[in-house]
Amino acid sequence: METVREMKIFLIDTLSADASFVLQYAHQNEILTKREYSSLHHPHHTQENIIINFLDKVMNKGDKTCCTFLQLLQNKELQQTFPQLQELFRSSESNPQHQEFFNPRPPAPTEISEYKMTSVPRGVCVIINNVTFCPDFGDRKGSDEDEASLKEVFTWLGFSVEVYKNQTAGQMKAVLNDLGQRHHHGDCFVCCILSHGSEAGVNGTDGDIVLIGDIYHPFKATSCQTLINKPKVFFIQACRGKKTQKFVQVQADNLEAKELEEEANFEPDALRFICIPDDGDFFVAQSTVKGFYSLRNPCSGSLFIQSLCKQLKLHCPRCEDIQSILRCVNEEVSRELRKVTIGSKMVTTSQMPIQNVTLRKKLVLSVPT
Template sequence: MPNRIKSSPSKEDIQASFPELQKLFIPAPTSRNQEDPVKAADEITEYKMSSKPCGLCVIINNVNFDPPLKDRYGAHSDEESLKMVFQWLGFSLRVHKNQTAEQMKDLLKTYSQQQHDGDCFVCCIMSHGSSDGVHGTNGTIVSRDDIFGPFSGKSCPSLINKPKVFFIQACRGKEYHLSVEVQPDSYEEEEVEADAEMEDEASFETDAVEMSTLPADADFLVARSTVKGYVSFRETISGSWFIQSLCKQLKKYCPKGEDVQTILLCVNKEVSEKAARLRITGIAKQMPVHKVTLRKKLVFRVPNPQ
């Protein structure tokens, strides 16, 4: 007689025969709406950015310093790039050059006490820095609290619920990021070092700032040229890696409606792929970083895109 293959009992048969086992079976997860699942990004709204002008952009660019600090050659290129981009984005501009520490503190306090009718406040600070903060031209430190504190909700009520954005080009220490070898998991060769700008050590400098935390307040975005403990590179003619990449990525992606945090990821990628050849330490790298207490997407809308 041919062998008969008995089929195994189904889960439903077992549950019917042994009701007490039903609680051991975990039902398959189901979505409330399989055809139109809700994504987290769909539930995040955008900050209002429709005022004209849409906000104020303050640029503080320290170029000439008292000895022993060196002048920051190439910083003029960063200033011009920032002015062009934020004017294009519909911001009012205020540019201040060569500010001592006390002048920087007074400026920031003055701007925080103004009535901000626009939708956003942007502050770009370019200077030398150290583990304690940003240097004024006289070498004195401007601390994290000096920079961010005046714009907290308690100190600056006209910016409550509005994004406060800080772009800071300055070193945060004296260490150099050394390169590491990578092997791509793809069939396409990725020449990270070959695409990087290899500059002679004499053609770029560092801006050797440490700002370890954000203020305990909402709606801040702080983007820094490098992570804690490390230097930032600035080419003596074309400007700093961070600011030049920031301006390039803003020009590329703002017309496409990308949010600023996504654009900063593009900045991180581009800057991290650059390399500087140093005589003592060899190949050195740079890794920008940003921290946020934003509660919505921040999108810089181009008023009249071409």
């Protein structure tokens, strides 16, 4: 795609001599659909406008289509029609560097590069920890343990940690918008939200809802240009509904059976996230699947955040990527059975974290040396 973009002015000047011929070839080689061909081949468009719109459509289709188009430009019949192409590709044959430029190969599917992670500090890690709520909501005892664990781990990983405590919905929005407007010099952005939640979003301490779009929108590419192409990581500890997870008993493979903890002091963090933004480079880890409770111990913190911090400490020194680490979190949390009191009823339940990912590379949170 970059090759086509860099050649765009040359291609417009060259191919505008016979736009219909170009569209015909593109249609025959399945670069354009019949509908796209008809739309572009409009009698009221100038030759130049047709080629401009055509090139934009090719680039919008991605690298594979761009590669096919560049190979098509080397067709002898096309080069006879447009002699400038012949001169261009003749020069590329005598220069290996140019040849690579005009014959780009998409990267092999197995070759996944890593995000750069060398800045000092690595970036900002924001923790929004809501503990004390209005009378209609119960306080979130144990959340300070989660805050302390997250602060310890991300400081160790080289992040500049900022903590915002007991934020109303309006204050949460203001914090997120302010973060989105900052000039981010680091290689990564992390946001941890610890609060009550519902199917509509995350609760502020006043009980009002922060909608999903209000959480992510400040960090989209169109809103925060200094985070473009950088990983944006969200860890959210909150309920996503009022269901409890059912479970089945299975025989352990060479593992001692773990007795169900008898203490009935786990509490639900009573979110249905529709999706993460369409923009790339987002990693969103949620404590539970939609529609279900997320559990928190008033003394030791939440199952999800405590497991997350434990697995980060264990696997980051081994340079394992974030998705691999969260699979370990999924495994650990999903195996835990807890008794929880909901209303006047005590039930035994489990929990299943979930991740939504649009990362384009491996994200390795390496430990600074």
